[in-house]
Amino acid sequence: MMLWIDFGALLGVRRATMTLAKRYEASQLVGRQVCAVVNPQLHNASVNQVLALGMPDRSGDMVLICPDRRVPDGGKLF
């Protein structure tokens, strides 16, 4: 599954490929906020630009990590 994630004004929209098929439909992800690791120096590369963060469920499938409430796009984890 290919995701386009908006990291706000500073980093813009970046692309990530993820294996979420077991837990998520594409339609469930539109507009959602997620947490991801970004390499700011990697621009328009053919490889994945970001790594979305998750934790394993009991089956080892990825469960996304999200802010508890809506926050501004592009905020830094701290």
Place this chain on the structure above:
Amino acid sequence: MMLWIDFGALLGVRRATMTLAKRYEASQLVGRQVCAVVNPQLHNASVNQVLALGMPDRSGDMVLICPDRRVPDGGKLF
């Protein structure tokens, strides 16, 4: 605010001090799952043992990061 976070069988319960007063009541946090950075080599020290992760809201106050669905305690971010 002092939190005791259960990281599962391997790491056990660890302590974190957090400044969440603006966004969270203590009663809202009981039983919640959060994401945190742990130093596994730091046992029973008087300093904070873990760093719970958050993102800033529009006021710069911390919003907790949580798994989207319930996962086993102590899972690793990946």
